[in-house]
Amino acid sequence: MDTPLPKAAPVRTASLGKREQTKAQNRELILDAARQVFAELGFGATTVRDIIRATPLASGTFYNYFKSKEEIYQAIQDDVALAIRPRLREERLNAKSVEEFISSTFRTFFEFVSEDRVNFQTMRHSADTSRFRVDTPETIAGFAELREDIEKAIAAGLFPPVDADYLMAAIVGVAFEIAERIAHRPDHDPAAAAAFATALFLGGIRTLPVAAPLTAGTA
């Protein structure tokens, strides 16, 4: 548990910048470590010590940047949501049809997730086999945005007058769950996943693309 790890030389960035740089860098150092550890151990099992141990820094340093485990976790989640929310929103607002609305939503989401795997990766205990998913307020706000956009689209006549709340839930559920599957496949092909989800939402199961011989990954 306490394997001290031959610590890499502390990052001090002597040459180039100045303190500012080191500071930003160390913050990132801690965030990266946290992402990694959270992904490996899950939120509950992770301790602040685990995080600093995955860092060349000293324990006290953590508290120069974050007040607690909860705070850094939120910071991570919010980073993600803040990065993707505007992109998603823009796509949806530009959509001229149901097709565009749905396909751009899934495509953007899956692409983002593929690029930003470390951040996204649903947390899981390595010790046990449980699966965790946590949505922070920022994420939840993203869900609300989606519902609003659906409502606008209905008002604009773009969508039929469906239950916007359920439709939002369905999109979110499919998006996250399939994203999880993508992460588990050797080739992760966001475009194929987006095609799948889009077809499902536009025409139902019978219009889904035919699958390659495919060997599915395991949970």
Add this chain to the structure above:
Amino acid sequence: MDTPLPKAAPVRTASLGKREQTKAQNRELILDAARQVFAELGFGATTVRDIIRATPLASGTFYNYFKSKEEIYQAIQDDVALAIRPRLREERLNAKSVEEFISSTFRTFFEFVSEDRVNFQTMRHSADTSRFRVDTPETIAGFAELREDIEKAIAAGLFPPVDADYLMAAIVGVAFEIAERIAHRPDHDPAAAAAFATALFLGGIRTLPVAAPLTAGTA
């Protein structure tokens, strides 16, 4: 320090003398308390003390029934999955068409969730606004069963040759996410939700039932 709560008289079933009874009763007492507390605080934040405090029993007693916090947690989750898995499986194996397969899956799931709210309820910290979802091994095994059944249905020619892994993910995602919405609605109508999800999977958005004047749900 420990808001002591005027504890109800310890359950001793003095009169009946049936030891066995008390035992089963206490086990249930602890399980109920745990379900409640886990639902309120989430797994990580819950302490064994929190659980026994919600019980008329003493802390040591906990360990007469469960080896650890992990064990009781699993016990709860497994109860759920164990109760619903066979029902879902049976429905699907009896399905004679895509329609039946999909509609019975959603209907059974949503009905179960409605009946068994305490157990299902996605965990959320009451303190903050984050949302937690945890899938235990038992649950995950249920996912695998679903995928197998889809694969069998494809082999049997019931389903078109779609990506079974993604389809499973889509079903699971929609099921859990809409279940969450159901729990948030004043009237929770599993039949309506099942109709929605089924229509979506069978014909896509354009075949969804038209919504009532629509009252937006709450985040």
Add this chain to the structure above:
Amino acid sequence: MDTPLPKAAPVRTASLGKREQTKAQNRELILDAARQVFAELGFGATTVRDIIRATPLASGTFYNYFKSKEEIYQAIQDDVALAIRPRLREERLNAKSVEEFISSTFRTFFEFVSEDRVNFQTMRHSADTSRFRVDTPETIAGFAELREDIEKAIAAGLFPPVDADYLMAAIVGVAFEIAERIAHRPDHDPAAAAAFATALFLGGIRTLPVAAPLTAGTA
């Protein structure tokens, strides 16, 4: 600093009482240790660890009894004040003259202090040579009582109409400061000290008892 002390066998009081007894005993164990350590190191320098280390108990046990260093400190001080306040008050209310009021006050106080040295002992850092004195709310309430009693005595014509606030302060100042001197003398003779203070208050310096050849203690 960490001399672990061959710990005395943990006090479990197997024979006589029951848990209640052990509990009360352990509480006293901790209080005694705290009194000792506070007296030796002073409040500021004392850590909770120091206190439990002076005890055969485990660290967590401290927190079964006291929330923090502050809390146990208050408990100690309050014990003292609670024990002596009623005694002092009774004496003063029974006083039939200035002489009785003053003499009984000092006599009672110095006797108490002599008996209860551990509790009283003004705290001092052994590391440095500073001297600490702390008055808790309970102590301060005792001061207020004294002032009230003086005011009553003035109203009753027992005392001349002096400044009750200053007189109270003078009594308190002399009482504590001389008590400190008593504690530093090889023979501590509360009666002699009381005679000194009483004479001072009743007739001033010129009526003080003549001193023995006197070897003064050191600060």
Add this chain to the structure above:
Amino acid sequence: MDTPLPKAAPVRTASLGKREQTKAQNRELILDAARQVFAELGFGATTVRDIIRATPLASGTFYNYFKSKEEIYQAIQDDVALAIRPRLREERLNAKSVEEFISSTFRTFFEFVSEDRVNFQTMRHSADTSRFRVDTPETIAGFAELREDIEKAIAAGLFPPVDADYLMAAIVGVAFEIAERIAHRPDHDPAAAAAFATALFLGGIRTLPVAAPLTAGTA
């Protein structure tokens, strides 16, 4: 995390160029902050961070002026004692009678305390209602001086042969305790307080000045 307070522009005395000046100025800046914070929080509860936070300077700068928290604390206390001890001593050595000895001691002390309130102010936690008093070595040395002077006065036949140690204690006790009361009165009148204490020591309670209609002080 650290309520940053819009810091006043760091004192750099840019224009004047006098390094020396800035240096002395910063030292005073830190001392003033420390006096304030110590008075508010007490020694134990005060952190070096608290001190520099009350300053426009940076934490490291503290150590250019003082080696440690202890050192600055001593510096403050010694300032006080160093300022008043010679004055007190001179007065007492010049005393031609018991009256002069006693009256000049109290007068000088109370006047000093009135002028120099910030420094004197007995430390108190603002949070709770406890009262702290700390005597440093320098202060204690002042006590010893007082005792020596009493002994000399006895030897010179000025004083009757009383217990010099107790008399010193009585004077110190009354001086500090009444000083504390002075600080709590709206009008703080050192002369009146000195008159009170002097009368008490010279003739006892019955010779005390008659009190004004009396306004009770505050605890």
Add this chain to the structure above:
DNA sequence: AATGAATGAGTTTTCATTCAT
């Protein structure tokens, strides 16, 4: 079995002090 205090390893957190810039 039930009880609930004791345990102590493990975690979180603080803070005086150092040190590169």
Add this chain to the structure above:
DNA sequence: TATGAATGAAAACTCATTCAT
């Protein structure tokens, strides 16, 4: 010299689990 982030030893505190009663 001033700065303020980094350090890490030490303190505070928690909590799952044990165990005498």
